[in-house]
Amino acid sequence: MLLYVSHDEITDDYLDAPSSNDLNLMRREAIFFYEGLFKRCPNQKVVSNYVKAHLELPELRNLDKSELLSVRTIIQKQLNFIGIEPWLRSKNLTRRHALTVKMLLLMYLAECSGDSRVFSREPISLGTLFHLRLIFTGISSALVMVHGLAQKKIYGIS
Amino acid sequence: MEFLNYLIIGSGPSGIAAALQLENHGVAIIDVGVRPSTIFPYQSLSEGISCGSYPDLLGEHWEMLANLVYPNAIHSKLRAQGVNYVATGEHFSISGENGEILTNGANSYAAGGLSNAWGAQLFRYTDRDLASVGGWPIDLQSLNRHYSFLERHIGISGEHDELYDFLGPISKLLPPQPLVPAAKFLLNKFNSSRAHKNLVIGHSRIGVLTENYGQYKKHEFNETEFYSTEKSGVYTARRSLDEIISRGKARYFAGFKLVGFNESIEFVEVTLECLKSGTIVKKRAKHLLLGCGTQQTARIVLLSKKGGRKFLPFLDHPPTLLPLFIPKMFGSKLPVRSFPVQLAATLSGGCPRAMISLYYPGGLLRSDFLAEIPLPMNLASKILPGILGGMLVAQVWESSKLHDGNRLYLDDEGSIHIEYPHRPLYSGYSELLPAFARLGAFSLSSMATPSAPGLGFHYAGCLPMRKNPLEFETHTNGLLWDSRRVRVIDASVFPSLPAKNHSLTLMANAARIAEEVQKCGY
Numbered sequence: 035m036l037l038y039v040s041h042d043e044i045t046d047d048y049l050d051a052p053s054s055n056d057l058n059l060m061r062r063e064a065i066f067f068y069e070g071l072f073k074r075c076p077n078q079k080v081v082s083n084y085v086k087a088h089l090e091l092p093e094l095r096n097l098d099k100s101e102l103l104s105v106r107t108i109i110q111k112q113l114n115f116i117g118i119e120p121w122l123r124s125k126n127l128t129r130r131h132a133l134t135v136k137m138l139l140l141m142y143l144a145e146c147s148g149d150s151r152v153f154s155r156e157p158i159s160l161g162t163l164f165h166l167r168l169i170f171t172g173i174s175s176a177l178v179m180v181h182g183l184a185q186k187k188i189y190g191i192s
Numbered sequence: 193m194e195f196l197n198y199l200i201i202g203s204g205p206s207g208i209a210a211a212l213q214l215e216n217h218g219v220a221i222i223d224v225g226v227r228p229s230t231i232f233p234y235q236s237l238s239e240g241i242s243c244g245s246y247p248d249l250l251g252e253h254w255e256m257l258a259n260l261v262y263p264n265a266i267h268s269k270l271r272a273q274g275v276n277y278v279a280t281g282e283h284f285s286i287s288g289e290n291g292e293i294l295t296n297g298a299n300s301y302a303a304g305g306l307s308n309a310w311g312a313q314l315f316r317y318t319d320r321d322l323a324s325v326g327g328w329p330i331d332l333q334s335l336n337r338h339y340s341f342l343e344r345h346i347g348i349s350g351e352h353d354e355l356y357d358f359l360g361p362i363s364k365l366l367p368p369q370p371l372v373p374a375a376k377f378l379l380n381k382f383n384s385s386r387a388h389k390n391l392v393i394g395h396s397r398i399g400v401l402t403e404n405y406g407q408y409k410k411h412e413f414n415e416t417e418f419y420s421t422e423k424s425g426v427y428t429a430r431r432s433l434d435e436i437i438s439r440g441k442a443r444y445f446a447g448f449k450l451v452g453f454n455e456s457i458e459f460v461e462v463t464l465e466c467l468k469s470g471t472i473v474k475k476r477a478k479h480l481l482l483g484c485g486t487q488q489t490a491r492i493v494l495l496s497k498k499g500g501r502k503f504l505p506f507l508d509h510p511p512t513l514l515p516l517f518i519p520k521m522f523g524s525k526l527p528v529r530s531f532p533v534q535l536a537a538t539l540s541g542g543c544p545r546a547m548i549s550l551y552y553p554g555g556l557l558r559s560d561f562l563a564e565i566p567l568p569m570n571l572a573s574k575i576l577p578g579i580l581g582g583m584l585v586a587q588v589w590e591s592s593k594l595h596d597g598n599r600l601y602l603d604d605e606g607s608i609h610i611e612y613p614h615r616p617l618y619s620g621y622s623e624l625l626p627a628f629a630r631l632g633a634f635s636l637s638s639m640a641t642p643s644a645p646g647l648g649f650h651y652a653g654c655l656p657m658r659k660n661p662l663e664f665e666t667h668t669n670g671l672l673w674d675s676r677r678v679r680v681i682d683a684s685v686f687p688s689l690p691a692k693n694h695s696l697t698l699m700a701n702a703a704r705i706a707e708e709v710q711k712c713g714y
Contacts, residue, residue, distance in 0.1 A: 087257065119568065123563065128263075129262055130563065141559040155526070164522055
């Protein structure tokens with residue numbers, strides 16, 4: 035049985051020109067996604083630049099409204115956005131889904147923040163343990179994505 | 193009015209090659225001459241990443257996020273503030289079979305032209321290259337002396353290895369660049385393998401100094417190619433331009449855009465727009481050499497010759513990108529220094545051959561890859577460093593011949609439009625993939641991405657040279673079909689593109705044409 039979320043609580047303000055309420059929503063969005071991706075709180079620099087990019091990049095201000103509704107649903111329902119997002123990509127797409135865009139933006143901000151261990155460029159040999167990590171990552175990815183696909187279908191994320 | 197002997201328009205590779213030939217003989221170079229206003233302030237990309245400055249790494253106006261929403265909005269090498277000045281010339285659009293817009297781009301007004309952002313691969317054409325495409329009315333013998341001069345002038349690194357026959361002869365080679373572990377593995381595997389040598393791999397030849405060369409310092413391989421064009425030790429035409437200016441044996445006028453030309457019996461008069469003041473200036477010369485880049489030269493000729501809605505043929509070399517994974521090298525230590533082009537390859541036997549450039553993407557941000565990896569982003573980011581240790585990207589270049597449907601024209605406002613319905617897809621996977629697999633490098637044809645036309649940047653063919661040129665074609669000495677004093681020296685004269693980088697050949701051909709001008713006797 036599919037459950038459909040009521041979108042009454044999602045205001046039109048969020049989708050149009052940002053007010054201070056919208057800016058707060060963007061900050062919450064940045065924190066929600068960052069904590070999910072990196073399992074720690076983002077620093078103020080990342081959050082403020084996440085908002086700044088949304089205000090300054092025209093493409094980010096003109097994201098698809100139905101996709102933004104999906105993003106809002108994901109945040110409100112605290113869904114597994116990491117597992118959902120890969121299913122929203124398409125090889126031949128000329129435009130990325132709003133969720134992919136927002137997550138990717140945070141990745142760029144994390145990489146260029148100067149304090150990300152994940153994106154460190156220290157030359158370290160990972161050795162043969164890396165192949166084990168690769169297998170583990172493959173299994174984890176499969177589980178996360180199966181869960182994400184289920185939630186995508188249940189909550190009608192598109 | 194000032195009267196010059198030789199007037200060259202454009203300071204890209206062809207303009208500069210012609211200028212080197214005509215120094216001391218009353219030559220002037222005129223171009224728009226844009227130079228970078230921003231310099232990447234770090235010695236290497238690693239240093240920049242560790243400093244964590246968003247304006248420096250992502251751009252004052254988020255330039256490095258240009259492909260965030262629309263992944264193919266701009267070539268990744270032309271995003272950064274320190275590079276995007278290279279493509280601020282005449283705009284163009286390329287449409288496909290159904291009229292859909294495939295590419296929106298811009299030509300170059302930069303001092304040094306598109307060479308500021310090129311990959312610096314420099315090879316000669318061979319007789320076999322020309323035979324594979326046909327249509328060339330000149331003999332390679334006429335280019336040999338110019339090839340040799342340019343190779344010594346530039347300083348090219350590489351190796352005399354099994355790829356030598358394919359890459360053509362060369363007068364002087366600097367030591368090859370240091371290879372990343374994945375490239376080293378692949379080359380060693382190839383060299384030690386005695387079976388199935390239908391895939392030939394070797395060092396590429398690049399205009400990158402691996403040792404100090406005259407007054408020029410060697411390159412530091414600091415992975416800043418996607419951030420800056422100011423890379424000591426990497427040859428661009430601007431290096432020669434600055435040399436020519438400092439020698440004082442040619443005149444240089446920057447800040448002018450060619451509007452048109454008019455030829456009379458005694459001279460050619462060019463109309464120039466001063467971009468700073470907007471004023472119109474005229475200059476006269478005995479001979480005019482057009483080296484503005486294929487599209488911009490074609491545009492000027494169409495406008496000056498009242499070509500109206502005439503269609504001109506158009507060639508490009510859009511490569512197919514294919515990631516290669518070498519599992520044995522996963523997890524290996526990533527180098528802190530590298531250059532994008534690592535190796536070159538070709539499939540031997542049979543015709544046509546493709547040229548394969550093997551790249552290491554160390555100069556890109558890791559986030560540039562994440563949406564391409566079919567995994568959750570956080571997990572992809574964790575394994576990416578290990579994957580990069582065993583990853584190369586193959587750029588497959590095939591030959592390109594003139595096709596009736598692929599053509600350039602100007603609209604009523606004089607803007608450049610290109611129709612490119614004929615886009616043959618690379619079909620050699622059944623031979624290529626097993627050949628790489630035998631060396632331990634794996635991929636799938638479904639992972640290949642054909643580039644859109646316009647993203648090969650090897651524009652050519654609009655004014656093809658012929659033994660007996662028709663309207664809007666050129667003589668083998670570069671003269672326009674009906675002209676005595678106006679010559680075309682860039683790749684718009686190329687009648688076809690073999691499966692090989694054309695940069696060194698367009699320079700040698702420009703020098704050859706410049707020599708023809710000197711010998712013409714008037």
